[in-house]
Structure formats: C-alpha cells, structure tokens
Amino acid sequence: MxxxxxxxxxxxxxxxxxxxxxxxxxxxxxxxxxxxxxxxxxxxxxxxxxxxxxxxxxxxxxxxxxxxxxxxxxxxxxxxxxxxxxxxxxxxxxxxxxxxxxxxxxxxxxxxxxxxxxxxxxxxxxxxxxxxxxxxxxxxxxxxxxxxxxxxxxxRLASGVPVEVDLSGAEVHGHIRIAHRGGLHARPAALIRQTAQGFKSKSQLHFAGKSASCDSLIGIMSLAVGEQEEVQVSSQGPDAEAALQALLTALSTALAQDSHTAAPAPIAQRNRPAEAGVLHGVCAAPGLVAGPLFRLNAISLPVDAGSHDPAQQLQALDTALSVVRSEIDHTLTQARKHKNTDEEAIFAAHLALLEDPALLDAAAHSIDQGSAATHAWSQSIDVQCEVLQQLGSPLLAERANDLRDLKQRVLRALLGETWHYDIPPGAIVAAHELTPSDLLQLSQHGVAGLCMAAGGATSHVAILARGKGLPCLVALGSTLLDQVQAQAVVLDADGGRLELTPSTERLAEVQQAQLDHQQRRAQQQAKAHTPALTLDGLHVEVAANVASSAEAADALANGADGVGLLRTEFLFVDRNTAPDEQEQRLAYQSVLDAMGDKSVIIRTIDVGGDKQLDYLPLPAEANPVLGLRGIRLAQVRPELLDQQLRALLHVSPLSRCRILLPMVTEVDELLHIRQRLDALCTELELTQRPELGVMIEVPAAALLAEQLAEHADFLSIGTNDLSQYTLAMDRDHAGLASRVDALHPALLRLIAQTCAGAAVHNRWVGVCGALASDPLATPVLIGLGVSELSVSPVQIGEIKDRVRHLDASECRRISQGLLKLSSASAVRHACHQHWPLS
Known part of the structure; x- marks a missing residue:
C-alpha cells in the first residue's frame, strides 16, 4: 500500500x-x-x-x-x-x-x-x-x-534475496477429516502454519471450491472449515511427501479438550454414500434405541377475523405471560436444587426474553390495532426470529429457537390447552426443531429418543438431551417430517443414522441391547452400596472425587465408600478475599455430615501454576506448572495453610477426616507440615489427630514413596499431573493432548514403585486421578497394589461392578507383564485382550 x-x-x-x-x-x-x-x-x-x-x-x-x-x-x-x-x-x-x-x-x-x-x-x-x-x-x-x-x-527490513524453492517436482495430494474442536479456527490454523513452515515445499489446503496457502493464517481461517469436515491437502517441492504427511497428522490430531464438557463430534455429511431407508444426521447426544416414530407438530392458529376488544386481549396476554413466568420460575428452582447449571442458564435466558420490551411492545401495538392476543404474540415473535436469522450467526439462530419456545408456551397458556403431547412413552419423537421446554416435558413423558430435521449439535436442546441421557440426532433434513406416524425405527445416534425400515431381526437386536444396558446399569446401581470385593476376596474401596457438600451427598446416594478427594479450591476461587477459618470449618463439616459415617479425604489448597487467586498475587513465572504450586505455596504463605489446618482440626468427628498434601517432592516438606499439625493439636488440646497423606503427582514423590510412606499415613496418586510431569507433555498442549495417557508403561512403573514403597511401611495407596475412573485401568491398578479408587460419583456403581468381576492374583500376574510393554496403546490393547469391557 x-x-x-x-x-x-x-x-x-x-x-x-x-x-x-x-x-x-x-x-x-x-x-x-x-x-x-x-x-x-x-x-x-x-x-x-x-x-x-x-x-x-x-x-x-x-x-x-x-x-x-x-x-x-x-x-x-x-x-x-x-x-x-x-x-x-x-x-x-x-x-x-x-x-x-x-x-x-x-x-x-x-x-x-x-x-x-x-x-x-x-x-x-x-x-x-x-x-x-x-x-x-x-x-x-x-x-x-x-x-x-x-x-x-x-x-522489518528485508533480509537479503528471497530463497527460490524448487517446485518442479510432482505435486502430492491427500485428504483428511478435521479433528479439531470447532474446526480450523485461530489456534489449529496456527499449528497448521507452523507445521508447514518446517518444510521447504509449498502446501495448500482445499475446501468447498476454495484454496489457501498453509503459510497464511488468515487464508486457512477464511476457508471456514468446520469440525469433522474433509479437506484436501496438496504439497509441492523437494520434501513434499514429508510435508504432506506432517500436515495430515496435524489436521487429524485434536487440540486438548475437556472430555466431560465436549459435545459429541458431529458426523460429517459430506461424501457419505446414500443408503436406502436411512436418514443421516449429526449426533447431538449418544445412544442406540428402537421405537415408534411420532411427529410433534407446532400449534397452528386459525385465521384472525380481527376487531377484538383490546383491553380484554391485553388482559388475556398478561395472564398467559404470568402463567409462563411462574412455570419457568419453577423450572429454575428445580434446576438450582439439582445443580443443573446448563438447564438453569437456558431458562434464565428465557425469563429475560419474556421481559423483552421489543416483544411486549410489538404485541401490545398489534392488540391496540384490533388483533387477537394469540396472533399479536405470534407475529411479534415471528418478526424477531426473522431479524435474528438473517444475521447468519449460529448464536442468534439459537436465540430464535428460544423465542419460538416462548411463542409455543404462551400460545398454549392463551388457548387454554393442557400441556399434553399425544405421544406414547418409549416413542422416538420427530420434529422440525424441538425447543428446550419441549425437551424437558418429553423427557418426563418417558420418550426413548429425539430426532430433528434442523438444529445443531451444540444447541440448547442438544445440551439438555445429553444431560438427560436421551439419544438425539439433528440436521436429518425435511424428509424426516414426511414419515408415517408410529412406524418402527432405529435411532443410532452414535452412528448418525435413523433407520426407517429396520428388519424384525434388527429391531429385536437393538431392543435386546437396550434391555441389556438398562439391566446392567440397574444391577450395578442395586449393588453400588455393597463393598467391592474381587473374585478372590480382596476389598477395593471405591470413593468419590467431590468439590462441595451437595456433590458429597450425591456421592453417598450413589454408593461411595467415602470421599477420596475433596478439592478445597472451590472455597478460594471466584472471590476477592480468602475464606476465614469459620467459613472453611463450616464447609468441611458440611461435607463430613453429608457423608454419613464415611471418611473424607480433604486436600489442602492447591493453587499456583495455572490456578491463580486474585487476592494472592504471586510473582510472574516463565513456567507456572514448574513453579509455586501446591505445598510450595504453603511454604511461601504459611498463614494460608495454618488457617486451613486450624479449620480442619475443628471438624467432628476428627477420626473421619484425613488431610492430603498436594505437590510434595521431598520428605522434609511432609515432616514440616507433620510438625506444624502436631503443634496445632497441642495448642488446641486435641488428643487425637487426623491422618496425614501425600499426593504422588510428581515423579520425585513416586521414586521416594518408601521414604514418604515412613512418615505419611497413606499415599494418593494424582495420575493427571503425574502423567504430564513424567512424560514432559503439558496436558493442555494443543498437539500432545492425545498422547498424555496415564496407561503409559513409564507411569505404570511409577505406580508400581509407589505401591511397593508404601507396602514396606504397611501404608495403603489410592488413585484419585482420572485413571481411577477408567474401567479399562481398574484391573491394572489393582494388580499393581492400589486398594482405593476415587472416581466421579456417577461411576461408582460401574467401577464397583468391574472390581467384582476380577481376580486380584491374576491382575497382579498380568500387570507385571504390562510394565515391560513399549507404549500406552500397547498397554490398552493388552488390557482389552485380558479383561474385555462388557
């Protein structure tokens, strides 16, 4: 320029x-x-x-x-x-x-x-x-x-003459499906560019008739490639083959993501062969079900003859709005009570829309002109929906669906229809697009699955469907709405398929799979409150990871043998000052009370690194994960830990409270806290002191397990941190997340060494990291000597059931062999061979 x-x-x-x-x-x-x-x-x-x-x-x-x-x-x-x-x-x-x-x-x-x-x-x-x-x-x-x-x-000053690259060689091509969450947005695009810049060859991405150089961040982002879409890659130059392979790998390796919040990956429709009698869609909530297909129709209004009494119609609309407001208030109260934050956020937005002056004024204006309240309300919403959808934003299109939801609810209240769907329990519901309130009603109604002609895998309805465990397919197309009412279909949400003409055998097979799954879950839940004993009589404690008294109550209801990890950070974050001793004591006591007579392991504050507190300014660190974290922070700010220990020593009964120290790397750190705890017990005139344990989450602690076990009452392995510190791979690193696998043989060797060191002093070892919740890992952990698994509350029944089908002596024998394998994938393969998941 x-x-x-x-x-x-x-x-x-x-x-x-x-x-x-x-x-x-x-x-x-x-x-x-x-x-x-x-x-x-x-x-x-x-x-x-x-x-x-x-x-x-x-x-x-x-x-x-x-x-x-x-x-x-x-x-x-x-x-x-x-x-x-x-x-x-x-x-x-x-x-x-x-x-x-x-x-x-x-x-x-x-x-x-x-x-x-x-x-x-x-x-x-x-x-x-x-x-x-x-x-x-x-x-x-x-x-x-x-x-x-x-x-x-x-x-910048031009640095000499540009180097000419020999592009005379053959152009090589490949194609790949994009694994990155949300498609090729800024971060994955940067990784692609960085990968391309490592080679002399020139590479390009091709998608939907457009191309972009892999050197250009803007070019890559401008292709607007979505998740699971397929792209072509071409490379030309002296190292074209190597560049192509590196780019295909980078495109197909997902960025780090938090699996429990992840929406199921949409299944791309592009290039999928047509299949007779099958509609293809995108999975919004997983599952496989069979049942009769029933269409849910929107309310249609008769033609409005006009000339209504405006005062009467305004009164009718006000009454209907009040009814809907109180319904939504009730939904919000229930959502808060059950800690359904997604549901709460969605319906809080509905309540805000219901107060929107643009809607209310437009409806009131139409009523003044002689319209019926029903038509005035309907039109004012339709106008707003039209405006939102023309802006072409997915967010605003979702808002339009929320508005349609309010249109239906208020119309039902105005027409005096009772909220009744003419749909039998066990049905698979078809609709152009379901609304959040439809979904809540249908879920209570006992339907088996949902499918929509439109919709998206990240919509409010999709979020709610996953929360309710209802299989759901979206984006099936308008053919869905032409199907015969009550025909038997198979909804395979995992495969993105709605099978319209399944054979009798196929229906029977799916119904049997459904029954087996329900029975297995019911059996697991029925036995969740009994101890988990292996076939040869070894007792494995299955506890829960929690962050509040509400989660602890949920864990007890699910059959937890105790709390294996209470993260106390929940008390310290999202505030301007530290909680005082009294607030901490009440919070810890409420968790103990929620757990009946079971023991509770409470981890002292683990902030620093990537978890910063506004009121605790720490020096800027070049590498926070290797800086002031966990117990190291207590050495810099001893008053924080002192206050926390005092609060813990005031809970009752103290015998059910165990204290766990994070990020310990040497015996002196443990001895220092042990002495501080003893001094506080003396000061408070306590004859009893709680058990004190150590987190094994850095390799140094695993290698020193025997020395730590001499002074600790128990050891608890945090496999998430232990993985990243052992493998020198940041769990949040875009290109490495899929390789941070706690079943890596190096990790298993550290777990084995931890258990062996603890056994010298007759101390028990638990695992509270994500590996404890992986049923595939259960036999390996038992085999290496772990006697307590702390898992998410919903998995207690499943993990206890897994334990009951294992022979501990066989687990020990096979696990020793796993330590000699060369990779995490080899370990996983061997586990599937020896201990298949049902």
Missing amino acids: HNNNKELTLSAPLSGPVLTLAKVPDPVFASGAMGDGIAIDPLNDTLHAPCAGVVVHVARTGHAVTLRADNGAELLLHLGLDTVELQGEGFSMLVKEGARVANGQPLLRYDLDKVAQQCKSLVSLMILTNSQDFQARPITLKSVKVGDPLLHIVR
Whole structure:
C-alpha cells in the first residue's frame, strides 16, 4: 500500500491489565506460533478496532476478527481462550468481512458474565499474524483503557534475496477429516502454519471450491472449515511427501479438550454414500434405541377475523405471560436444587426474553390495532426470529429457537390447552426443531429418543438431551417430517443414522441391547452400596472425587465408600478475599455430615501454576506448572495453610477426616507440615489427630514413596499431573493432548514403585486421578497394589461392578507383564485382550 513503510501505533482494543504473550495460559499463543503481539485481561464488554483498516476475516463463531491495517500489518483480535467452543454463544459481531473500519470503532460485543463462566480464560489477544514482515514493540505493560496507545508496529527490513524453492517436482495430494474442536479456527490454523513452515515445499489446503496457502493464517481461517469436515491437502517441492504427511497428522490430531464438557463430534455429511431407508444426521447426544416414530407438530392458529376488544386481549396476554413466568420460575428452582447449571442458564435466558420490551411492545401495538392476543404474540415473535436469522450467526439462530419456545408456551397458556403431547412413552419423537421446554416435558413423558430435521449439535436442546441421557440426532433434513406416524425405527445416534425400515431381526437386536444396558446399569446401581470385593476376596474401596457438600451427598446416594478427594479450591476461587477459618470449618463439616459415617479425604489448597487467586498475587513465572504450586505455596504463605489446618482440626468427628498434601517432592516438606499439625493439636488440646497423606503427582514423590510412606499415613496418586510431569507433555498442549495417557508403561512403573514403597511401611495407596475412573485401568491398578479408587460419583456403581468381576492374583500376574510393554496403546490393547469391557 502507499504507506507501507509508515510506523503504526495501535490503540488498546479493550480495557484491562496488559500481559506479555509469554504469560498467556495457552501454549499456541504463548509460544508465538501465531505471531508477535500482546494480551489484555478485559474489564469491558466491547472489542474496538486498534487502528483504521479493513476486516479481512470474521470467525464463524463470532469470537475473533482479523483486520488489515493500511500499512499491510494483519492483526488477529481474539476474545478469550478456547472461546470457539461456545459456538458463538454470548458473542455478537458488529462488523462484516470486507468492511472498512475506523480506529476505535466497536467490532464485537460479548456477554462478559456468560463468556467468563463458560470459557477457559477471558485473556484476549492482539496478534500480528504477519510477524515475518512487521515487528510489534509494546508501549506499555500497565493497565490500559480502550483507545490508549499500546503497540508500535514497525516494518522489518528485508533480509537479503528471497530463497527460490524448487517446485518442479510432482505435486502430492491427500485428504483428511478435521479433528479439531470447532474446526480450523485461530489456534489449529496456527499449528497448521507452523507445521508447514518446517518444510521447504509449498502446501495448500482445499475446501468447498476454495484454496489457501498453509503459510497464511488468515487464508486457512477464511476457508471456514468446520469440525469433522474433509479437506484436501496438496504439497509441492523437494520434501513434499514429508510435508504432506506432517500436515495430515496435524489436521487429524485434536487440540486438548475437556472430555466431560465436549459435545459429541458431529458426523460429517459430506461424501457419505446414500443408503436406502436411512436418514443421516449429526449426533447431538449418544445412544442406540428402537421405537415408534411420532411427529410433534407446532400449534397452528386459525385465521384472525380481527376487531377484538383490546383491553380484554391485553388482559388475556398478561395472564398467559404470568402463567409462563411462574412455570419457568419453577423450572429454575428445580434446576438450582439439582445443580443443573446448563438447564438453569437456558431458562434464565428465557425469563429475560419474556421481559423483552421489543416483544411486549410489538404485541401490545398489534392488540391496540384490533388483533387477537394469540396472533399479536405470534407475529411479534415471528418478526424477531426473522431479524435474528438473517444475521447468519449460529448464536442468534439459537436465540430464535428460544423465542419460538416462548411463542409455543404462551400460545398454549392463551388457548387454554393442557400441556399434553399425544405421544406414547418409549416413542422416538420427530420434529422440525424441538425447543428446550419441549425437551424437558418429553423427557418426563418417558420418550426413548429425539430426532430433528434442523438444529445443531451444540444447541440448547442438544445440551439438555445429553444431560438427560436421551439419544438425539439433528440436521436429518425435511424428509424426516414426511414419515408415517408410529412406524418402527432405529435411532443410532452414535452412528448418525435413523433407520426407517429396520428388519424384525434388527429391531429385536437393538431392543435386546437396550434391555441389556438398562439391566446392567440397574444391577450395578442395586449393588453400588455393597463393598467391592474381587473374585478372590480382596476389598477395593471405591470413593468419590467431590468439590462441595451437595456433590458429597450425591456421592453417598450413589454408593461411595467415602470421599477420596475433596478439592478445597472451590472455597478460594471466584472471590476477592480468602475464606476465614469459620467459613472453611463450616464447609468441611458440611461435607463430613453429608457423608454419613464415611471418611473424607480433604486436600489442602492447591493453587499456583495455572490456578491463580486474585487476592494472592504471586510473582510472574516463565513456567507456572514448574513453579509455586501446591505445598510450595504453603511454604511461601504459611498463614494460608495454618488457617486451613486450624479449620480442619475443628471438624467432628476428627477420626473421619484425613488431610492430603498436594505437590510434595521431598520428605522434609511432609515432616514440616507433620510438625506444624502436631503443634496445632497441642495448642488446641486435641488428643487425637487426623491422618496425614501425600499426593504422588510428581515423579520425585513416586521414586521416594518408601521414604514418604515412613512418615505419611497413606499415599494418593494424582495420575493427571503425574502423567504430564513424567512424560514432559503439558496436558493442555494443543498437539500432545492425545498422547498424555496415564496407561503409559513409564507411569505404570511409577505406580508400581509407589505401591511397593508404601507396602514396606504397611501404608495403603489410592488413585484419585482420572485413571481411577477408567474401567479399562481398574484391573491394572489393582494388580499393581492400589486398594482405593476415587472416581466421579456417577461411576461408582460401574467401577464397583468391574472390581467384582476380577481376580486380584491374576491382575497382579498380568500387570507385571504390562510394565515391560513399549507404549500406552500397547498397554490398552493388552488390557482389552485380558479383561474385555462388557
């Protein structure tokens, strides 16, 4: 451009504290893989343009936008971390691709509270994606307000003559399905670019008739490739074959994700062969069921003759709105009581929409003109839905479905229809698009599964369906609505298929599988409250990991033998000051009370590293995971641990309280806390003291297990941290997450050494990491000498059942052989061979 060499000053796009990229809790951004830049922890709810320029890319999910400044610098503005997973929820983009924007112009608005609750971090980034041509120099690292000068952008001097790459060789091609959650958004795109830059060959991605160079972050993001979509890759140059293979691997390796929150991966429709009698859709909630297909129709209104009494109609609408408000209030109360946060958030939004003046005023205006309340309400919602859907945002389309839900509910109240669906229990329900309140009613009604012509795998209905365990398929197309009522079908949500003409044998097979599954779950639950003994009589305690007294009560109801890990961080986070001794004591006591006569293991505060507290400023660390974490923090701030120990020593009965110390690496750390605990017991004139245990989550602790067991009452293995420290792989690292597997033989050797060391002093060993909840690992852990497994409350029945089908002596014999294997996948394969999962 004409001013290509001009220095550019960028102003702050958000207000808040400024961070260098190195401090951003995301390996892809922090490593500079995307380019040079700066981060802000935002305090406001609108992102502004840092300079004049053109919008060259808008993220499909509305959480990021890229500008090209007039001097050619390309700036990615990315709001929050992992925000692509919100699928646009909470964001509203204010500009379109191709638009010219002025310095300081608002680009996107977001719901600060909603996004903060649902994403990994609100830390937002301004990245110079063509850092090879430009350099970013910070002006300030203090807090800024929108518009304050933040960065100087300077063009880099050309470094000599560009190297010519020989592209005469054959072009090689491949195709792959994208495994990255949310498709090729900024982070995976950066990994692809980084991979491509490691080779001399030039590579391109091809999708839906468009192509992009793998060197261009904007180009890759602009292809708008969704999750599970298939892309072509081409490479040409001296190392084309190697470049192609590396790119195919990078595209098919999912970024780190939190599996329990993950929506099931949508199954791509592209290139799937047509199959007679089968409709293909996207899995929104897993499962396999058979039953009669029943269509659910929306309410249709007769033609409005007009000339109604406005006062009467307004009164009727007010009454109907009050009825619906109280229904939603009741739903919210139930959701809060049962800790259904997803359900609570969805219906709180419905309540807000019901108060929306745009809707109410439009309906009142129509009534004044002589319309019936039914038609006035219906039209005011239809108009709003039309507006939202034309904006082309997935978030706003979801909002339109919420509005349709309110339309149906208020119409039912106005028409005086009782809320009754003419659908038998056990049916599979078909609809154009179900609403959240439909789903709650149908779930109570006992339907077997749901399928929709429209809808998305991340919609409110999908979230609720997964929570209720109802198999659900979406995006099946309009053919679904032409099917004969009550015909027998098979809904295979895992496979993304609705089988319209299953044979008698197929129906019988699915019904049998359903029955077997239900019976197995029922049998497991029926025996969940009895001890878990192996076939040769070894007792394995199955406890629960919890974070509150409500979760503890749930664990006891599910048959937990105790609490194997109470994470006390829940008391310390999301607040401005530390909880005092009294508040802590009441919280710990309530967990003990919720567990009847069972013991509770309470871990002392484990913050530092990636878990920071606002009121506990710690020095900035280049590598927080290797810094002040766990027990090390107690050495720096002893008053925090002292207060916590005092609170723990006041619970009753003390015999049921066990204390667990996180991140111990040497015996002296344990002895120091042991002495402090003894001193406090003396001071409080206690004759009894609680058992004191040590977390084994760093290799040093596992290797010193025998020495630690001499002074500890028990050991508890945290396999999540032990995996990442042993394998030197960050669990949150984009490209490595799938390889951080606690069944790696090196991990198993450390677990074996921990159990052997503990046995010298007759101490027991538990596992409270994610490996304890993996039924495939149960026989291995028993075989290596673990006697307590602490799992998520819902898995207690299943893990106890697994224990009862095992022979402990056989587990010991086979597990010794597993230590000699060469990889985690080899261990998993052997486990499936020796101890198949039913």
